[in-house]
Amino acid sequence: MSAMDTDELPVVLPSSTTSGLSLSLHPLPILNISEHLTRLKLQTKSNSPFVLGALLGTQNGRQVEIVNSFELAVENDGKTVHQGFLVDRKEQYKQVFPSLEFIGWYTVAAKPTSFHIALHEQFTAYSSTPLLLILQPSTIYASSSDTTAQSLPLKAYEPTIEIRERKSRSVFIEAPFTVETGEAERIAVDWTAKGGEGGTSLQSHLQSQRAAIKMLHDRIIVLVKYVTDVIAGQAVKDHATLRSLSALIASLPASDNKEFREEFEIEYEDVQLTAYLATLTKSTHILNELVDKHVVMTAVKEERPVASPRRRGMGGMGGFGGLGGMGGPFGSMRGGADWDRFR
Structure with a gap:
């Protein structure tokens, strides 16, 4: 079997082969993928730009939950994933959301091809079985009472190995999924979908x-x-x-009219004068407050008591022995001999 024959083989197993994966998809990655596609269409002016991104979520055995996503960069050839960018963004999301792991990747296409198998091999270093989520904007779904997964132009695929003629090759199995949303997500998605309808x-x-x-x-x-x-x-x-x-x-009003210019200048000068008077009034008020504070401080200093020489002299009295400094009859008191004269 030639390489061309191998490339022409379908990379998706028939629907008779079922996947035992229990997959839950949150609204946020759906909105991110749609916004990514719309933005690239406007930027590249192309109806089918190449869209590539990573899926983040949690996995517990065969139960997988896709919670978030982010865009990926490619090399100049347009076929190789920029590994440095992928590692940096994955670590940044890990710091903010420690519980989220790299689950798989997403793109936009009608169906998986050998090109997607080659891309799939570049993600096996980050997950043993990276899932593939494909947005199919050209697919028209019939109206159904199931508004969760059946009416969305999305398909999820689980990678597996097929043995054909003693040779193994990587293929995909379509995995059914359900849309799981919480109350907070439902409110946020509803508000985002309405856009500016709820504006002020x-x-x-x-x-x-x-x-x-x-x-x-x-x-x-x-x-x-x-x-x-x-x-x-x-x-x-x-x-x-x-x-x-x-x-x-x-x-229209003649703005170049001489009378108009004169009246305008008068009004302008009046406004400027009013503003100047308001500034002067404010400055005068501040100056009055400063003068009042200065008067209060000066009055406090003048009313502070100052010790006189007479008070300072009386402060040295120690019993009657200190009365000698005072005039009058007490001036001659010197011990017991002077005290006898008044008996």
Whole structure:
């Protein structure tokens, strides 16, 4: 069997082969993949850009839960995964979400091909069985009462090994999945899906103003172009239209009028004078507060008691022996001999 024959073999086993995997998919990776595809379409101007990303989640035996995802970079050849970028982003997510592991990868395609098998081999270093989640935007699903997984253009695949003619090759088995969402996720997804419908009145007002200004701008551009073409002789001169334009321009305020400029300058000077007077009033108030504080501090210093020489002299009295410094009859008191004179 040649290599070409091997490449032409289908890489997905028939539906009779079932996967025993219990797979749960959260809304966040679905939104991330859709946003990734839409953004690349706008950036590359292509309807089928190459989309590649990693899936994060938890795995307990055969129970797998896909919780989050992030984009991946490729080398210049467009076929090789940028391993350094993958390792760095995986470690960054690991620091924020320690419980999440690398579960698999996602892309956008109609169905898995040998190209996806080659990509799959590049992810085996991070997971023994990396899952593949494919977004199929071109697939149209019939309306169904099951709004979880059957109505989504997504398919999950589990890798396996097929033995054919004593040769092994990597293939995929389609794995059914269910969409699992919590209350917080349901609220967040509902709010995201509604977009700006729940905006505030201010946003609605600003959007209306923007639409009105844009419409006015477009109309002015049309009128300017018409007048320019008439002057250049490229458009037919319509006198009724030109008279309407002249009346419209005449109805606008003449900003270059001398009286208007004088009145405007007077109003401007009045506003400046009012602002200057307000500044002077504020400065005067601050100066008054400073003077009041200075007066209070000066009065406190003047009212502070100062010891007089007489008080300082009396402070040295020690019994009657200290009365000798005072005049009068007590000035001659010196011990017991002087005390006898007053008996």
